[in-house]
Amino acid sequence: MKKIVAGVDIGGTNTVIGIVTQQGECIGEVSFPTQEDNDFTSFVARVASQIKKLLSTLNTEYSLVGVGVGAPNGSYRTGEIIDAANLRWKGTLPLASELSKLLNVPVKLTNDANAAAIGEMQFGDAKGMQNFVVITLGTGLGSGIVVDGRLVLGATGFAGEFGHSSVKPWGRQCGCGKQGCLETYVSAPGLRRTAFKLLADSIEPSTLRGYSYESLTAKKIAGFAQQGDSIALEAFEYTGAMLGMKLADLVTILSPEAIFLFGGLSGAGSVIFEPTKRHMEKNLFPIFRNTVKLLPSGLKDKNAAVLGAAALIWQDL
Amino acid sequence: MKKIVAGVDIGGTNTVIGIVTQQGECIGEVSFPTQEDNDFTSFVARVASQIKKLLSTLNTEYSLVGVGVGAPNGSYRTGEIIDAANLRWKGTLPLASELSKLLNVPVKLTNDANAAAIGEMQFGDAKGMQNFVVITLGTGLGSGIVVDGRLVLGATGFAGEFGHSSVKPWGRQCGCGKQGCLETYVSAPGLRRTAFKLLADSIEPSTLRGYSYESLTAKKIAGFAQQGDSIALEAFEYTGAMLGMKLADLVTILSPEAIFLFGGLSGAGSVIFEPTKRHMEKNLFPIFRNTVKLLPSGLKDKNAAVLGAAALIWQDL
Numbered sequence: 001m002k003k004i005v006a007g008v009d010i011g012g013t014n015t016v017i018g019i020v021t022q023q024g025e026c027i028g029e030v031s032f033p034t035q036e037d038n039d040f041t042s043f044v045a046r047v048a049s050q051i052k053k054l055l056s057t058l059n060t061e062y063s064l065v066g067v068g069v070g071a072p073n074g075s076y077r078t079g080e081i082i083d084a085a086n087l088r089w090k091g092t093l094p095l096a097s098e099l100s101k102l103l104n105v106p107v108k109l110t111n112d113a114n115a116a117a118i119g120e121m122q123f124g125d126a127k128g129m130q131n132f133v134v135i136t137l138g139t140g141l142g143s144g145i146v147v148d149g150r151l152v153l154g155a156t157g158f159a160g161e162f163g164h165s166s167v168k169p170w171g172r173q174c175g176c177g178k179q180g181c182l183e184t185y186v187s188a189p190g191l192r193r194t195a196f197k198l199l200a201d202s203i204e205p206s207t208l209r210g211y212s213y214e215s216l217t218a219k220k221i222a223g224f225a226q227q228g229d230s231i232a233l234e235a236f237e238y239t240g241a242m243l244g245m246k247l248a249d250l251v252t253i254l255s256p257e258a259i260f261l262f263g264g265l266s267g268a269g270s271v272i273f274e275p276t277k278r279h280m281e282k283n284l285f286p287i288f289r290n291t292v293k294l295l296p297s298g299l300k301d302k303n304a305a306v307l308g309a310a311a312l313i314w315q316d317l
Numbered sequence: 318m319k320k321i322v323a324g325v326d327i328g329g330t331n332t333v334i335g336i337v338t339q340q341g342e343c344i345g346e347v348s349f350p351t352q353e354d355n356d357f358t359s360f361v362a363r364v365a366s367q368i369k370k371l372l373s374t375l376n377t378e379y380s381l382v383g384v385g386v387g388a389p390n391g392s393y394r395t396g397e398i399i400d401a402a403n404l405r406w407k408g409t410l411p412l413a414s415e416l417s418k419l420l421n422v423p424v425k426l427t428n429d430a431n432a433a434a435i436g437e438m439q440f441g442d443a444k445g446m447q448n449f450v451v452i453t454l455g456t457g458l459g460s461g462i463v464v465d466g467r468l469v470l471g472a473t474g475f476a477g478e479f480g481h482s483s484v485k486p487w488g489r490q491c492g493c494g495k496q497g498c499l500e501t502y503v504s505a506p507g508l509r510r511t512a513f514k515l516l517a518d519s520i521e522p523s524t525l526r527g528y529s530y531e532s533l534t535a536k537k538i539a540g541f542a543q544q545g546d547s548i549a550l551e552a553f554e555y556t557g558a559m560l561g562m563k564l565a566d567l568v569t570i571l572s573p574e575a576i577f578l579f580g581g582l583s584g585a586g587s588v589i590f591e592p593t594k595r596h597m598e599k600n601l602f603p604i605f606r607n608t609v610k611l612l613p614s615g616l617k618d619k620n621a622a623v624l625g626a627a628a629l630i631w632q633d634l
Binding site for chain 2: 131143147153162164165169176256
């Protein structure tokens with residue numbers, strides 16, 4: 001029997017399960033709303049039964065050897081989800097141990113950004129790289145850091161909270177309770193906040209002036225920027241300046257070979273990559289100039305989270 | 318015969334050589350001016366002959382098994398000193414290979430801050446720690462970073478230039494050509510610059526008003542702060558605020574168990590530790606609060622650089 005792995009991506013809205021081969025092919029997939037179960041134990045039972053169901057539809061030559069899970073606030077060290085703001089079940093949730101009991105295979109858990117980094121190393125464009133960073137740009141900013149081929153977890157197991165480094169003392173209010181965190185500037189909502197500030201500061205005509213705060217998405221701003229709207233372009237310039245400046249800090253500390261931008265905002269292409277790269281180089285300590293590649297993720301967007309989760313298991317086999 | 322290691326600390330002014338036991342005892346030491354030799358090869362020959370001379374004065378039961386060297390811009394990966402601003406010999410200096418040829422033992426080289434980190438792990442208060450950072454506070458700010466028990470060198474071999482992360486865009490002019498680098502605020506000269514800014518901004522009486530820029534040392538400012546001079550105290554408060562804010566960034570990225578302050582400025586005691594700790598905690602992402610120890614180095618100041626250099630060899634044996 002051929003070995004096979006399940007990758008699980010637990011999001012605030014949907015949970016996606018994929019059956020992933022050693023080559024990073026997803027040969028079966030299912031998705032269901034995350035928050036339908038009243039208690040966490042029922043949710044875990046649902047995940048287990050969905051994995052079994054997916055396996056039963058496959059060729060019988062496959063044997064499940066492990067399950068990798070990416071989840072908000074997932075701890076690799078303990079296998080627990082700890083105080084995840086976007087999930088209805090509160091406190092410490094022993095996901096890995098409960099799921100492992102139901103399926104009789106090892107279960108590994110980590111957060112979304114770490115899963116993205118492992119996925120990039122196993123199946124994407126970081127193959128063979130020893131030192132790199134993946135930055136996930138979505139509703140927040142996450143980071144997965146690899147040093148000497150290993151994920152950096154730190155003493156607490158929660159290293160890589162780069163989105164909560166400070167970009168501006170007494171700056172924008174952050175959901176974490178602090179002010180001026182990087183993700184309040186560099187993320188989908190951060191881009192929108194910047195656009196609204198620019199609309200307030202300037203008298204430049206802009207298509208953006210017809211949108212409410214609630215209706216203006218990062219995707220729309222990206223579309224208008226690509227059409228040449230000057231406020232939209234300036235919003236990306238400012239976002240790239242903030243990200244580039246902080247990436248320069250990250251490089252002085254870690255000196256990675258490459259930095260990958262992954263997810264939502266990175267799809268905007270050159271309007272985000274070009275200013276980010278320019279401001280990063282400008283702020284770099286001279287010996288690091290032109291030593292770091294700024295790249296889009298090599299994982300196809302569709303299954304990236306699931307592939308990353310599955311890679312947690314494949315990397316050990 | 319018992320194994321013994323030589324530790325060499327190459328500074329801009331003096332070179333110190335010590336013979337160091339596996340327990341971190343320095344059983345012989347010599348010091349000479351670094352820049353007396355016209356060419357680098359003569360300097361290396363002098364280091365080798367001084368080591369031999371030191372060994373000859375010892376009990377014959379010792380056998381040299383390696384030499385560890387700490388030097389500005391020393392690369393661990395290549396064993397070369399590269400474009401060190403404070404040395405008279407320019408370009409790329411193949412220190413490790415030349416010294417190794419003369420002594421017939423392995424020679425390992427790294428920069429001062431990395432040597433301090435390895436020394437702290439081998440002989441100091443980081444014994445048994447897997448994740449920690451050593452910050453050296455002298456004429457500049459250096460950092461040695463250990464993740465999972467190993468020194469972080471990065472893709473270029475020059476990781477850990479934390480002193481050149483940005484603390485203020487368009488801030489103070491730095492020797493590296495950038496503006497606003499952390500070490501322009503947090504270092505012996507940085508403290509002096511802050512004191513002079515405060516003397517200019519306020520009309521507060523202060524003993525510091527009697528000193529020229531050239532004559533006011535960090536040590537004097539520390540002495541006046543301990544005596545209660547309000548400008549001197551405010552200079553330390555500001556220095557601690559800058560350092561604490563950037564250490565909070567470092568913790569969000571790496572989540573170390575401890576951060577050690579080492580060298581010059583750290584000798585000022587609570588006037589630097591207290592504000593640094595307070596501002597670090599204030600700026601930390603909540604899950605990291607009270608997870609990081611801020612500690613003085615556990616190495617005795619006198620031989621710390623030599624012990625750290627020797628530890629480069631002992632850690633492998």
